[in-house]
Amino acid sequence: MIAAKRILRKAQRQLACRKRKIAIEEIMESKGDPTTFYKLVRQQRSSTSMGTEFLTLNGKTAESIEEVTQTWAQYFQQLATPTAESTYDDLHLGKIQDDINLINQICNSSHQDDIPTITKDEIHTAIYKLNNSKAADIFGITAEHFKLAGPSLITALHCVYNRFIKNQKIPESIKRGILTPIYKKGAPDNPGNYRGITVTPVILKTFEHIIRQRHQIILEETQSRLQTGFTKGTSPLVSARPTYRVHNRI
Template sequence: MGCNIEEYEDYILSYVGQKKGLYGVGFLIKKSFKDKILNFTGISDRVAMLQIKLENQTLSVIQVYAPTERSPDTEVEEFYNNLRQAHNLTEGNVLIIGDFNAKIGQCKSEENIVLGKYGSAKRGFNELKLYKSWIQNLETNHNTTKTRQDILEHATSYYRQLYAKRDEDSEEKDNETEVLQHTTVKLIDEKELYQVIKKLKTQKSPGSDGISNEALKLGTPVLLSHLTQLFNMVLAEEIVPKQWCTSEIVLLYKKGNPKDIGNYRPISLLNSIYKLFAAVLLQRIERDIEKGQTIEQAGFRSGFNTLDHIQTQSV
């Protein structure tokens, strides 16, 4: 529980709650509106606010779950104080929605169409199992980021400085490359590519193109010839598509203060088609690479284990 933003395949869930199964409010947002989300603020387990950018206007949506008339006065007063706090944070047009626990009379039969066929809590629970959590905010020089754009800019600045070359004098050495003799590369045939596609692992995050390994596997009958033609074109021209040089970076929380950018590990999600092309090349050269490994290299090798060195020393 707590205040979280979770990204699923088709939608984004942002919510706030203190106790499982008790109170809690949130928003279910279509994935197509992802880049329009400006901010999500959880005021309490009864009040939350979402800000989105629609064309040239900002829309602030306040979601509420009001106490019932049987609730203590202190609880009711706290709810309205939280509602005022949320309203003070709004910008642009304001929309207040949710459950005010107000009775307006007998329910009409045609009002049942509001739930529709998606009114099943069980189905909703099953679809909430796989997700990516969003970073709520980060601390920057004793300040706290307020929007997703602030978080993006802070993370970009942090990792740009972290991975910058510290020793400019070594730049010339880095540019030194060994010139290899040019050889003709055998073209990729459909059978070779098909064998690699069959080995693709499922349930893997795609890159910026959104193409998953599942899509490549299911679409093999249609895609096989086109992918083979594309890969051979890359081999012949020795130029890769620009999209293959783009990755989507995801930050994985490790431990410590979740508001400290240094406590996250950046993971680059590459396009699946690029990884498929690389897998074909790896299959061709992995035997030669294995032959060149020394006996001391036990890590990251098939059939070897770093425990082999420990057992050798024990003897």
């Protein structure tokens, strides 16, 4: 009887794994169609989705829904916690720490009065740049809510965002998000074979759009014309031809 149950559970896990792989392939193939992509992601996140029935972390296997959920939380917490690795490149680590120190120095030496206040026009533009048909955030809010709210919301956000700038701090409450593990490949019980996708609050996305647009203007004025990577309207391939020519002349 016990052996039969084990065989049945193994068959059920194999079937669930095959269904999960098919679902992930559909998600990956639908990246060119944002509507279909996010629809499939929402299905993956739903309570009826084909989530893994068991998960193994640090030699321990979780089988119940509660244990699997706790294991996911533990896994992603470990990913976000810095650890001392003996094989880590100390030179690279030193450069990163120098960059962090420089950023902190610039932030500490800047004055709030030097930062232009956010305008209602900036908020209006940022809201209408939000993509529709996306999953709701942790507060149950979507981009459509912001777009249909009208001028009253823009007035409220104008006060909130400028308070962020004045205090030079963003509340922890809107830094929260809904993290969904999406299966990639390999053993389905290994958390390392999943990619985490986080849905962040719409109020934070709108603020990020505003900051990004301001930074984009600065970059366009100061960035070298030879910089083609991560630059709108161009590609690293643009640099390939002149680089090839220079290489052949040397």
